[in-house]
Amino acid sequence: MTDPRVLTVRPEPGTYAWTFGGAPPIARIAPGTVPDLFTEDCFAGRVRSEKDLVSQVCEFPYLNPQTGSFHIEGAQPGDTVAVHFASVEPARDRAASTTVPLFGALTSTHTTASLQPPLPETVWIWELDRDRRTARFAARYSEFTAELPMDPLHGTVGVAPAGLEVRSALVPDAHGGNMDTPEMRAGVTCYLGVNVEGALLSLGDGHARQGEGETCGVAVECAMRTVVVVELLKGVATPWPRIESDTHVISTGSARPLEDAFRISQLDLVRWLVRDYGFGELDAYQFATKTGESPLANVCDTNCTCAAKLRKEWLPARETHRGVHARLREIAATLPRPGR
């Protein structure tokens, strides 16, 4: 017997989205729908061994395939889509990470341009043990290996951007997109402001784990099987993506220079405290300064992304975003645990 709320999506090759905006809907869904999704990895599945160099096997702009888009019925500009991540599970036993020429934080790039040659291109294949929930790093230039905890997440989730734009799935901005924050793990609700009718939600870019800042530009990239619960908050505007977990409220900002990503995320957090928690603006600025965590998301993409994170337990006991996180959390608890 199938759960009528659940929409199972296993995209055929050729049906992925490569952009936010401009990608035709693969389904129209009502608020409350529970998409059970397969997402391909950022390499479109083409990096399968240490021999598969990105510059040889991947074809720009066909990078970072997104599963979607989903037209959410009733979503209008000025509303907010709430995406609760019920589960995020690697869909294969292997993942890949690489260096990519002129991409990453410790190399010159196409914009931080220099006359220096790019770094060497190398692939690392990671064994995932889905029972023990570990990802195994094996050094390429020595014998070192390490078993690291899996911490699966989606690097990319977003909606169609504002201003008639279509953005590459590699870009993070106000519409979400390739934010690459490790906060986007199972158990959280992501809030995205709607810019076009139907919102046109997509997600992808699964990471078995990543560090904060995603320094070299690539995480432990893997295909995912992911279950989300999608809700709609009518009449609630969300200028920049927010994340809510059981324990934290998290604002994000994406821009260059990185200072601006920080500023955006901090200002959004201040406004969150003002709107939903009753703070005066200067009190909120002051309080966030003393209590906030500021984990970097990425410092490698076309925009950098910063998170501004604050413990709910230190805030007044009030409802935010109409309490939707708690409700979606409960719905997620009723879903069957995904098999493989």
Place this chain on the structure above:
Amino acid sequence: MTDPRVLTVRPEPGTYAWTFGGAPPIARIAPGTVPDLFTEDCFAGRVRSEKDLVSQVCEFPYLNPQTGSFHIEGAQPGDTVAVHFASVEPARDRAASTTVPLFGALTSTHTTASLQPPLPETVWIWELDRDRRTARFAARYSEFTAELPMDPLHGTVGVAPAGLEVRSALVPDAHGGNMDTPEMRAGVTCYLGVNVEGALLSLGDGHARQGEGETCGVAVECAMRTVVVVELLKGVATPWPRIESDTHVISTGSARPLEDAFRISQLDLVRWLVRDYGFGELDAYQFATKTGESPLANVCDTNCTCAAKLRKEWLPARETHRGVHARLREIAATLPRPGR
């Protein structure tokens, strides 16, 4: 008798393009065509008096209307479109400049976010004397007036971007767009790399004059009557927009932080010297460092734009871009001088 090369374009309301990419062609033109264009000002013509505040009369995203797009026959990714500006003439006797809330270099913005309130919104109306070729500034907060030389130019010219993207006409990037450089005046040829079949060229955002950096975010904005000659260089790639005048070669870069815009423009200039003028790479780096001018274009838009400019007389006497600038200059000389 009409010149068969000339294509007269006077757009109807509702036929402007608001994006690069995604804007349907209003004409297919063969290389060699001479579009004689009307372009509306960046306010879509809505700021007509000191009472017309941008925040009240303009409607985002319907800002910076472009005349186009033009599908250039035969243009393929990897080619270059050459746009020679034969004449750029204000189409009205008045122009407008303004402050715009949270836009400009000497204010916080939506990305350089702060808790400070925006600056006051004010409009300055400029009288243009097209015979004397002057633009008259009248202070709003004192009696000062000044007659400044007109130096008409297009703030925006570009083609559809790469990577399946559609960008707002307010954005400058590798596809050109809203570069806002005073170098884009009559007499120069702009080279734009083709990213999609037909290139999809548009232009707009006429300025009767502007300073370098466009500090407050707004120039002396006016509708233009502009004649360009459009040519196609098959098999010549142009990663970032270039400009050639009778006296200078000019590379551009658009990015944030501004350092990166500078780096892109300088690296492009180095590569231009290497490819077309026979320099070794380090020699070119060295030579450009000692001879280059670096006028800022804009430090206010979503990306900042920098120009890297070098006198041709100091370079070896070689042909660049297949000598197209000289040929288009000659064609321009044969065109009837535009009336009004």
Place this chain on the structure above:
Amino acid sequence: MTDPRVLTVRPEPGTYAWTFGGAPPIARIAPGTVPDLFTEDCFAGRVRSEKDLVSQVCEFPYLNPQTGSFHIEGAQPGDTVAVHFASVEPARDRAASTTVPLFGALTSTHTTASLQPPLPETVWIWELDRDRRTARFAARYSEFTAELPMDPLHGTVGVAPAGLEVRSALVPDAHGGNMDTPEMRAGVTCYLGVNVEGALLSLGDGHARQGEGETCGVAVECAMRTVVVVELLKGVATPWPRIESDTHVISTGSARPLEDAFRISQLDLVRWLVRDYGFGELDAYQFATKTGESPLANVCDTNCTCAAKLRKEWLPARETHRGVHARLREIAATLPRPGR
């Protein structure tokens, strides 16, 4: 009976240092010495009530007084000073935080210059409960209060800079200084590269707690009673300040734009893995990308500071910095717990 290793320092007014470099030594100490210090708060103790606005009671450049400098016997350029924080305890029952005109991340500043007026100046006085180890926030513009955990730390610790320079105590850079990272708490060892004979160590700027990024520019500022153990690593160079805790290795970088602070800290971490843990360079880059935490320190000072943090348990079991952290940890355990 006094511990002969301990040097008790309670500075008289007029004996604080306001710079790194250029501040005469208040004591010469042998490696192994245990300074038991009083440090004044960043306001030089002048903000005592909500009426004490920084712009009125403080006098530039007499901000951020440092206790020191200490001439460490035998320290030469190319060596490293190890400063182990045995205890960091607020010296008073009250602390202060403020807004400061044109200082902080969510305002224009003297360098991120704008025409906007500064934010209003306000003081928040925090009650510290040293038994319950809490700091009490009381909103100024509403009734909200919160008891937050104390997490005492030093915002500023450093040595004389290289290159004959003298830097304000407000500046963080390669010599340490005003890094404002919450990682600088009791239990950690800070490594600072020596630039001048005797190193000339100072510290100050106690915070009862702070958020990551120190958004408004000011933490919960308080005088401290702090006990450190000072050691010297001859022949070990430390280009940028490092921190070692029982659980983590932490590199730092201080620069603008913030991207550069990130790059410095990440490159230093990569080099740490290569030098002390046997990684190949690209393996280290890759491994750090997948495992690192990147908590921001400050995004408000003259340079921004970023930390790059990695769990020791994931690294090969090797000794770093000659095992000095473990030895200093043991010495700290033998010290009498500070009274008040």
Place this chain on the structure above:
Amino acid sequence: MTDPRVLTVRPEPGTYAWTFGGAPPIARIAPGTVPDLFTEDCFAGRVRSEKDLVSQVCEFPYLNPQTGSFHIEGAQPGDTVAVHFASVEPARDRAASTTVPLFGALTSTHTTASLQPPLPETVWIWELDRDRRTARFAARYSEFTAELPMDPLHGTVGVAPAGLEVRSALVPDAHGGNMDTPEMRAGVTCYLGVNVEGALLSLGDGHARQGEGETCGVAVECAMRTVVVVELLKGVATPWPRIESDTHVISTGSARPLEDAFRISQLDLVRWLVRDYGFGELDAYQFATKTGESPLANVCDTNCTCAAKLRKEWLPARETHRGVHARLREIAATLPRPGR
């Protein structure tokens, strides 16, 4: 017969200053004094042939020697020193330029850190023809040579900084220093705000010519014989260095990111228009936006420097800086033309 106003200074080796602040005065001079100076090149004269690589022949921090400091009698914090460049003439027939490892705009650096190896180190020796006033570039990797016009200037001029600091002569900031702007040529007056008693003026870093931005980090470096007229403006504050020529007023800003250097220079220009030319603040912002030139000075030093330049002929006919530029210009005209 000697001119009693003229103070001839030919420094002995060992008497140069390497910092602003902290350098003892080599002379006390009264306002109105005319120092006739020899300045050594930025390499301290050690790069004499193509074999003299900076990394081998120069010794950090003994780079960029300054002739000074000069204690200006009567100068107090809050005053302004006016330095009029009467003549700037190369003191030798040769000049040098180089690449320097991890220094410059088109390479990673110690702060824009990457894992890439530095660019190759190369020296270019320039023949200066002082009669024809040309500097001859000879490519190292091909046969190309070019005769370029000499345009001699000082890359570095400054006073002791504020805030008790001592800064390396390689740093540009509010005290002036290594601004590396081609605007600092004969005929201009540079205004520097006084921070310490006596101001402690120094200058050096002669360039036979340079491009805007000084991309590779090095200009056509040469020793200079320079005559300046030094004046003192009591009670005039100058927060950031300004330059006045016969034709232009020029504000400068030095910071990173480059946006901030731009912002500082533009805000200073706005304030100049408000204080001395009677503009309202928003009128000044608007007018400068439409009329300003924004030539980059350097995008390679520890801070980047931007100039904001406006034609005097477009301004109201008023006196600025008490008319000192015109007076110093006249004095300069009475000086004997320097021999060699």
